[in-house]
Amino acid sequence: MNTVATVSKVFIAFQDNEEARPVVEAILADNPQADAVYSPGLVKINAPGHLVVRRATIEEQTGRPFDLQQIHVNLVTLSGHIDEDDDQFTLSWNQ
Template sequence: MSDMDKAHLNNMVGPIMRQGALARAVFEAAEVDNPDRKILMEDKVAYVRIQTEDEMILRQETIEEMLGKPFKLNQLEVDMASFAGRIETKADHVRFYFAKHL
């Protein structure tokens, strides 16, 4: 069974983004905003999968800090091709999570 066939058998959550400066900033922000979690970034050439187990928080302020310029959370949608888990958006952060765990 390939990794793609087993994707439904884990609790990994997070954004799937186009390669670029924003994806790198989101990865770095995820590490800062989720200090107790191991953040993984899978490079798939055209896109990157940024993920962790169960829950990931991305704060607007942290992404701005990593980018070195102002950033609005709705700009995340431009480079985010997809995501794993459920998503909850607030004015100052985005949360990826699962309601049920395996």
């Protein structure tokens, strides 16, 4: 195991398309420690310990209302414990 001394990473990945782009940009804006890795068709965002997706930030990006559950349409995979309400979606590990 190579993760004993470090903070575990959470991640979330989306299809690399125009609908997902404002979501990805909002996540990167709200999570300064996150980094995005692009591979064909896919963008995977990793963050140490914790990551938040905020509805308000996505709405600022697009200028229109956004229902957070819309992320299901372009979501590919994720890792971490999830908590979701109307305003934000978080991923975290407890440790």
